[in-house]
Amino acid sequence: MKKNGVKMIKINSKNVDVFYGKKQALFNINLDIEENQVTALIGPSGCGKSTFLRCLNRMNDVIDICRVKGQIIINDFDINDKSCDVVRLREKIGMVFQKPNPFPKTIYENISYGPTIHGMAQSKNEMDEIVENSLKKAALWEEVKDRLHEPGTGLSGGQQQRLCIARAISVKPEVILMDEPCSALDPIATAQIEELIDELKKDHTIIIVTHSMAQAARVSQNTGFFHLGELIEHGSTDKIFKNPENKRTQDYITGRFG
Amino acid sequence: MNKNKEKLLNSRYRAEKRFQFYGKSAIFLALLFLTIFIFKIFSTGYTAFQKTWLIVPVTFDAETMYLDENPSKEDLEDADYFDLALQTMFNLDKSASEKQQNDLKRMVSYFFEREIKRELLNDPSLIGKTKDVYLTASDDLDQVFKGNYPRDLPEDQRRVTDYQLKIFDQLVEQGRIESKFNLSFFTYPDSREAELAGIASSFMGSIFSILVCLVIAFPVAVLAAIYLEEFAPKNRFTDFIEVNINNLAAVPSIVFGLLGLGILLAVFQLPRSTPLVGGITLSLMTLPTIIIACRASLKAVPPSIREAALAMGASKMQTTMHHTVPLSMPGTLSGTIIGLAQALGETAPLILIGMVAFVNTIPGSPLDPAASLPVQIYIWAESAERGFVEKVSACIMVLLGFLIIMNLFAQIIRHKFEKKWS
Amino acid sequence: MVEAPHTVKSYEEELKNLNSNIIKMGGFCEESLGKAIQAITTRNSDNAEAVIKDDEKIDKFETLIEQQVVNLIALRQPMAIDLRETVTALKISSDLERIGDLAKNISKRTLLLNENLPKNLTEALVRVSSNVQKQLKSILDAYLDRSSAMAINVWEGDEQIDDLTNLCMQEVIKYLKENEKNLDDGTHLLFVTKNIERIGDHTTNVAEQVYYLVTGEYLEGDRPKGTEPIVTGEK
Ligand SMILES: Nc1ncnc2c1ncn2[C@@H]1O[C@H](COP(=O)(O)OP(=O)(O)OP(=O)(O)O)[C@@H](O)[C@H]1O
Ligand SMILES: [Mg+2]
Numbered sequence: 070m071k072k073n074g075v076k077m078i079k080i081n082s083k084n085v086d087v088f089y090g091k092k093q094a095l096f097n098i099n100l101d102i103e104e105n106q107v108t109a110l111i112g113p114s115g116c117g118k119s120t121f122l123r124c125l126n127r128m129n130d131v132i133d134i135c136r137v138k139g140q141i142i143i144n145d146f147d148i149n150d151k152s153c154d155v156v157r158l159r160e161k162i163g164m165v166f167q168k169p170n171p172f173p174k175t176i177y178e179n180i181s182y183g184p185t186i187h188g189m190a191q192s193k194n195e196m197d198e199i200v201e202n203s204l205k206k207a208a209l210w211e212e213v214k215d216r217l218h219e220p221g222t223g224l225s226g227g228q229q230q231r232l233c234i235a236r237a238i239s240v241k242p243e244v245i246l247m248d249e250p251c252s253a254l255d256p257i258a259t260a261q262i263e264e265l266i267d268e269l270k271k272d273h274t275i276i277i278v279t280h281s282m283a284q285a286a287r288v289s290q291n292t293g294f295f296h297l298g299e300l301i302e303h304g305s306t307d308k309i310f311k312n313p314e315n316k317r318t319q320d321y322i323t324g325r326f327g
Numbered sequence: 328m329n330k331n332k333e334k335l336l337n338s339r340y341r342a343e344k345r346f347q348f349y350g351k352s353a354i355f356l357a358l359l360f361l362t363i364f365i366f367k368i369f370s371t372g373y374t375a376f377q378k379t380w381l382i383v384p385v386t387f388d389a390e391t392m393y394l395d396e397n398p399s400k401e402d403l404e405d406a407d408y409f410d411l412a413l414q415t416m417f418n419l420d421k422s423a424s425e426k427q428q429n430d431l432k433r434m435v436s437y438f439f440e441r442e443i444k445r446e447l448l449n450d451p452s453l454i455g456k457t458k459d460v461y462l463t464a465s466d467d468l469d470q471v472f473k474g475n476y477p478r479d480l481p482e483d484q485r486r487v488t489d490y491q492l493k494i495f496d497q498l499v500e501q502g503r504i505e506s507k508f509n510l511s512f513f514t515y516p517d518s519r520e521a522e523l524a525g526i527a528s529s530f531m532g533s534i535f536s537i538l539v540c541l542v543i544a545f546p547v548a549v550l551a552a553i554y555l556e557e558f559a560p561k562n563r564f565t566d567f568i569e570v571n572i573n574n575l576a577a578v579p580s581i582v583f584g585l586l587g588l589g590i591l592l593a594v595f596q597l598p599r600s601t602p603l604v605g606g607i608t609l610s611l612m613t614l615p616t617i618i619i620a621c622r623a624s625l626k627a628v629p630p631s632i633r634e635a636a637l638a639m640g641a642s643k644m645q646t647t648m649h650h651t652v653p654l655s656m657p658g659t660l661s662g663t664i665i666g667l668a669q670a671l672g673e674t675a676p677l678i679l680i681g682m683v684a685f686v687n688t689i690p691g692s693p694l695d696p697a698a699s700l701p702v703q704i705y706i707w708a709e710s711a712e713r714g715f716v717e718k719v720s721a722c723i724m725v726l727l728g729f730l731i732i733m734n735l736f737a738q739i740i741r742h743k744f745e746k747k748w749s
Numbered sequence: 750m751v752e753a754p755h756t757v758k759s760y761e762e763e764l765k766n767l768n769s770n771i772i773k774m775g776g777f778c779e780e781s782l783g784k785a786i787q788a789i790t791t792r793n794s795d796n797a798e799a800v801i802k803d804d805e806k807i808d809k810f811e812t813l814i815e816q817q818v819v820n821l822i823a824l825r826q827p828m829a830i831d832l833r834e835t836v837t838a839l840k841i842s843s844d845l846e847r848i849g850d851l852a853k854n855i856s857k858r859t860l861l862l863n864e865n866l867p868k869n870l871t872e873a874l875v876r877v878s879s880n881v882q883k884q885l886k887s888i889l890d891a892y893l894d895r896s897s898a899m900a901i902n903v904w905e906g907d908e909q910i911d912d913l914t915n916l917c918m919q920e921v922i923k924y925l926k927e928n929e930k931n932l933d934d935g936t937h938l939l940f941v942t943k944n945i946e947r948i949g950d951h952t953t954n955v956a957e958q959v960y961y962l963v964t965g966e967y968l969e970g971d972r973p974k975g976t977e978p979i980v981t982g983e984k
Contacts (some may be wrong), residue, residue, distance in 0.1 A: 094451060099597060126638060128634065128637065128638060131633075132633070133561060137832050156640045156641075156642055157640070158640075159637065159638055159639065159640035160639075160640040161850070163638065163639075164634075164638035166634060166638075168630060168631060168637065170629070170631035170632060170634065170635045171635075172635060172636070173632070173654060182636075182639060182641075183639040185642065186639070186640065186641055186645055187640060197589070218902070233635070236635075236639065236894075237639075240639065240640065243328060244374075249791055282826075283826055286828075301844045303540075309829075310828050310829060310832075311829060311832065311965060312829060312964075312965025312966070313829055318829075319830055320753055323752075323755070323827070323828050323829050323830055323831045324755050324756050324757060324828075325752060325753045325754065325756065325761065326756060327756050327823045
């Protein structure tokens with residue numbers, strides 16, 4: 070989104086290095102993410118896309134051997150700073166994973182979990198409203214409104230993934246991170262999610278990792294290409310897909326990697 | 328070339344058939360042993376659930392009981408029934424010699440006095456009247472009636488005299504011998520006399536031990552497992568602890584018995600022979616089993632669930648308590664039940680801490696002396712008397728039944744919860 | 750610029766095939782144009798008839814290339830350089846097809862021309878047509894070599910063609926004015942000249958496509974123009 074004609078930067082990563090034990094997985098990543106836009110991260114397997122994505126909500130903390138260096142600035146605040154509260158951060162930055170991973174609880178509980186632990190609803194009514202709105206935003210409401218108290222794991226793969234998206238947006242995050250959200254879905258479910266992403270970008274900044282060039286081209290406004298832990302090229306999606314600057318980017322998106 | 332392939336293919340099929348045959352034979356063999364074992368237990372044990380009674384007419388003569396006219400309830404309680412009881416038995420053969428009278432007396436259990444007393448207390452109006460009373464047959468006659476006792480041995484090699492057999496046969500003819508369900512096997516405590524021995528004290532002892540074991544081992548083990556699996560840093564020290572927990576599971580149970588003896592009894596001076604001490608000792612043994620089961624089921628919780636919770640902004644503690652632990656509970660519970668079932672069958676450590684003592688009272692709390700089922704089996708198996716042989720088998724049947732029910736329960740828990748969410 | 754081969758060999762094959770079809774088609778166009786021009790200057794009707802027949806071949810090439818492009822887009826979803834390759838192939842082939850048509854048209858008119866044309870006129874005609882021929886050859890070379898510099902050269906060369914066309918037009922008009930009997934031939938010659946110029950324009954289109962293909966950017970600015978074309982002959 071442009072304000073006074075200037076692109077608003079939501080996330081600004083500066084010189085980010087990530088190490089798994091002695092092995093360096095990311096090298097000096099400098100990437101700006103624009104607000105209310107979809108940014109796609111592409112690159113061959115093992116190039117560090119997920120690693121970078123997990124830096125943004127500090128999910129790498131969970132991995133013992135993982136160390137992150139450098140600054141990641143969100144809302145003028147370095148999230149790698151000691152004073153950053155991870156729980157608050159993750160409330161602001163939601164995540165959707167590659168494999169749909171609903172909690173083995175009811176559909177309702179899946180959505181209400183986040184608002185409950187963050188104390189976002191004062192009454193049952195308020196909670197019902199949050200659940201309904203989240204499901205509506207995730208384009209799942211019509212399909213599940215009569216079975217809110219059935220297990221979320223009983224839904225189809227595409228529905229489960231939309232449930233996970235609904236769960237992520239239930240706490241009104243500013244940023245949504247998606248790690249290959251459609252890799253297990255059929256084209257129809259994929260299209261539904263892509264449509265959803267398009268809708269969501271009005272209120273959220275979205276970063277999506279995908280292996281499908283076509284998907285990156287379809288949903289994103291900006292694209293970053295990673296290779297061997299480096300950010301090779303970053304720019305507007307149509308530029309990257311029509312006429313990338315870097316030879317490696319071109320080789321990758323045209324399928325010339327040997 | 329093609330022929331070779333054909334040959335190879337055929338030999339592969341044959342190899343598979345052979346392997347299947349070996350597998351089936353192994354299963355057959357295992358089933359065979361199991362069937363033999365169960366058949367043996369049942370065939371020797373089922374008679375223990377029957378008890379032989381002598382139906383003897385008792386004349387409740389006030390004089391023989393040294394009672395006044397219109398005795399009060401207390402008087403009846405305090406009265407001396409022994410002479411009455413003796414007289415009743417002697418009446419079976421009025422012409423018996425003194426030695427034969429002794430034989431007559433020994434045809435019933437020493438409980439006969441109490442059985443007659445109970446009859447009268449139930450109905451005080453019987454005084455002066457005559458009534459048929461059921462008296463427990465002595466274990467030897469019991470065995471004779473059940474056919475477990477060879478009658479054709481020379482008299483000096485049997486415990487039943489010819490005279491007793493003669494009277495017994497007369498009674499059988501008159502229809503005064505009856506076999507009924509042996510309720511006292513379940514309600515009586517242990518006894519030196521086989522016909523009176525029951526499993527009530529050891530059964531309760533086992534229950535109390537298991538409860539104590541559960542109350543101690545479950546929370547400790549679950550907390551330890553959760554900490555180790557979810558919170559502890561992965562370093563040499565925690566690796567070391569992990570290895571040792573696994574080692575602990577392999578320690579022979581008698582070592583735990585020694586530990587109980589040396590620490591619980593000697594240092595803490597806890598009461599000997601009690602389910603409390605037994606339970607604590609067993610809990611030491613069960614602890615690693617539950618820890619391992621709990622850790623395994625925590626490990627089995629998909630990491631994606633943890634990630635989902637963490638990514639929603641749940642703290643580590645919330646993630647563990649809201650998601651991981653509930654999901655691991657079915658596995659933990661069934662592991663616990665299996666651990667308890669193991670503890671239930673344990674004999675050695677209980678013998679060491681004195682639960683092998685002869686206990687003829689039914690324990691009312693974990694602080695009363697008690698035996699336990701496997702120890703009871705051990706005690707009875709040691710006894711020479713013929714009447715205990717079937718009791719051993721019967722007790723094994725009860726123990727097996729108990730174990731089967733527990734394992735079934737574990738299975739049900741696992742299935743029920745696993746079905747629900749997958 | 751030489752690209753590394755694709756991981757998917759059949760995709761690589763298809764792109765190569767497309768490329769070589771363009772080059773073959775270009776080759777035919779070049780040949781047709783050469784023959785057509787020879788036919789005017791040497792009055793050789795065999796050549797002219799050959800051009801008319803060859804146009805069918807060129808048309809077939811266009812259909813073939815179009816099918817290949819559609820297949821590539823539908824089945825391979827080309828990206829970046831491959832995408833530009835496919836899209837420009839489509840456009841270049843349609844330009845080449847037009848060039849073929851125009852050459853055919855020139856040849857048809859040549860068959861109807863009188864034997865003797867003034868020397869000035871033929872010379873002017875030869876000047877412009879050999880220039881166009883050169884342009885076509887060098888743009889096909891540029892396409893083959895993926896050379897943006899050569900493409901710019903060709904693109905800029907259009908200016909000269911326009912000028913030469915104007916001169917040629919003047920000669921034709923002069924010829925027309927000379928004698929009323931020249932009206933038939935003159936009209937044909939006007940169209941021939943115009944067609945040659947159009948071929949030049951199509952060549953310039955191809956140059957733009959080649960430039961886009963190589964650089965991913967569009968040639969900015971107005972297409973170079975010479976002095977205003979004199980169609981009416983008035984100045
Ligand atoms: N938990 C981990 N421990 C050690 N190394 C890891 C770990 N996770 C990732 N790596 C390494 O870091 C590098 C980047 O991994 P990452 O998962 O970010 O790749 P990716 O781009 O997401 O790949 P994919 O497209 O296959 O998901 C890889 O070389 C990988 O081996
Ligand atoms: Mg990944």
